[in-house]
Amino acid sequence: MEKSPFSRAVAVLREGRFVLRIVPWLAARVMQCLFRLLRIVHVGRTYPESCWAKGERIIVVFWHGRLLMMPFVYPGKPGVLLVSQHRDGEYFSRIATLLGFEVIRGSATRGGMRALKQMIRAIKGRLNLVVTPDGPKGPRAKVRPGVIEVAKLTGAPIVPVSFSASRRRILQSWDAFLVPVPFSRAVYIWGEPMYVPPTATKDEVTKYQEALEERLDLLTMKADDYFRANL
Secondary structure: OOOOHHHHHHHHHHHHHHHHHHHHHHHHHHHHHHHHOOEEEEEOOHHHHHHHHOOOOOEEEOOHHHOOOHHHOOOOOOEEEEEOOOOOHHHHHHHHHHOOOEEEEOOOOOOHHHHHHHHHHHHHOOOEEEEOOOOOOOOOOOOOHHHHHHHHHHOOOEEEEEEEEOOEEEOOOOOOOEEEOOOOEEEEEEOOOEOOOOOOOHHHHHHHHHHHHHHHHHHHHHHHHHHHHOO
16 A cells, blocks of 8 residues: 555655664774774874963864864863754764764854854863864865854964875865775864954954965965875
8 A cells, every 4th residue: 555645754754763772882993993994193182282281272173174083082071063054063063072072053044043052151260172274065165254253252373283194085065075995094284373362343353364375375385295204
């Protein structure tokens, strides 16, 4: 007997819920396994450590294309991740939760003001904030003003970081998403903290955006070239 439209809708809904549970779990396990198969080097780790030694919480930033292995950049530190409210955001949110992060949902276009307030509250609540300033849809390698505003309002330093691997695949996506090849050597490179004064004007905020873009681009270039220079 042919199913009614209502029965078909219920079946699709149940399948969707099943997929929403299983796919994030599988993705998180794959990410963890891939990380364990890499030989990791850390450079500049004293930068975030010096901030924590002073009792500061930090805003960790990196380009969206280097996201895959970033959940493991500094395990054991409490963190909250900004995840967009677009359709795929629910999957990313669940993956992040499985990997030990708290999650704030929002972006520059959807839920922006609410997300901004939650980010400020998280830092004041002694959590480190994790942001991809060019996510979730780009443009690639362009810092949006939100992260600068959070630093301005909270006094928390922005600490840039990048990741790369000796053998890697770059996907044909808007963000040039990097996937390390298993058993490769890999590197995390941190940059100097950036402090934004609470008196920064709109023009000065723009200059901090540009400066952060330059730092992230330089760190990413250094990460990509690291093993070429350290053979």
